[in-house]
Amino acid sequence: MEKVLNNNGVENSSEPCSMFKTVPALALYLGAIHFNLILILFATFFLPLSKALLVFGLLFVFVMIPVDDNSMFGRKLSKYMCKHICSYFPIKLHVEEPKAFLPNHAYVFGYEPHSAFPIGMVALADSTGIMPLAKTKFLASSAVFYIPFLRHIWTWLGFKAVTKKNFISSLESGYSVVVVPGGVHETVFLEPGSEIVFLKERRGFVRIAMEMGVPLVPVFCFGQTNSYKWWKVPGKLIQKLARFMKIVPLFYWGIYGSPIPFKNPLYIAVGRPIELEKTSEPTMEQVVKVQSQFIEALKDLFERHKAPAGYTNLQLKIL
DSSP states (O other): OOEEEOTTSBEEEOSOOOHHHHHHHHHHHHOHHHHHHHHHHHHHHHSOHHHHHHHHHHHHHHHHSOOOTTOHHHHHHHHHHHHHHHHHTTEEEEESOGGGOOTTOOOEEEEEOOOSSOGGGGGGSTTTTOSSOSOEEEEEOGGGGGSTTHHHHHHHHTEEEOOHHHHHHHHHTTOEEEEOTTOGGGGGGOOTTEEEEOOTTOOHHHHHHHHHTOOEEEEEEESGGGSSEEEEOOOHHHHHHHHHHTOOOEEEEOGGGSSSOOOOOEEEEEOOOBOOOOOSSOOHHHHHHHHHHHHHHHHHHHHHHTTTTTOTTOEEEEO
8 A cells, every 4th residue: 555645744545445454454453452361261261271271371471472573574564454454444644744754853742642542553653654754663551561462463563661761762762752641541531522631740751852852743633532432430439549550440342342443534633843952851840831832732733633634523621
């Protein structure tokens, strides 16, 4: 599939969606958790103890096996997934100022919202080939890298555990970094008919961008929240407990209750880079100032693109 940015910064795709290719790609990307769960339940209730222990042992081995980031097989698989996932929805990427992005320069992309799952992030991967960037890394929950099979697939797609060390080392190596500032905690605030972004308490990504002197880029994905149906465990006490225990009281599902999302078009707006001077030890006041600048840029990006994206009446709430 050939993907190019036209003069308006909008991605054009020449290949139609093939369900025989997109469903396997999505299943690999999103189905590993469900596969592990089904495998564990099957082994627990339907296999003799000796065989169940063998299954558990094999899963443990897959957790411990090192993952080769530069695996030729992994790179080919990631390109296959990125190519067909983008054509499934389909995904339209609008880059407001394509010429502002230098191929070999590093950027910090603040991608919002998280929704039930931030599936649109894949459009920014270097394997997708839409963004004019040579190298990209995504930061995800550390828990992902303890899940058999998923840790391999996501590593090949360019994901790393969301730690300060990984964030800084990726930028130092010349990679652009895509992070969802609100994180999974945003799912606690999901509500129908509006987009809620948890940003006012998130300053770590801003501080690191300032320390490294790397431009901040606001990104907003329209339609992503409608890719899944979801149900939250009710009650503020449950939500507070979930925040304390770092778990998400949310159940979400796609087509026929599967991890395959609904075929809902996604529109991703990429704003102009916010240039930052390198500041080795920024003060809290300086960080808050840049954070406010990022929030305003995200608000502006949302308002300017919600009509072209087909969400004229959609409201954005920033907590």
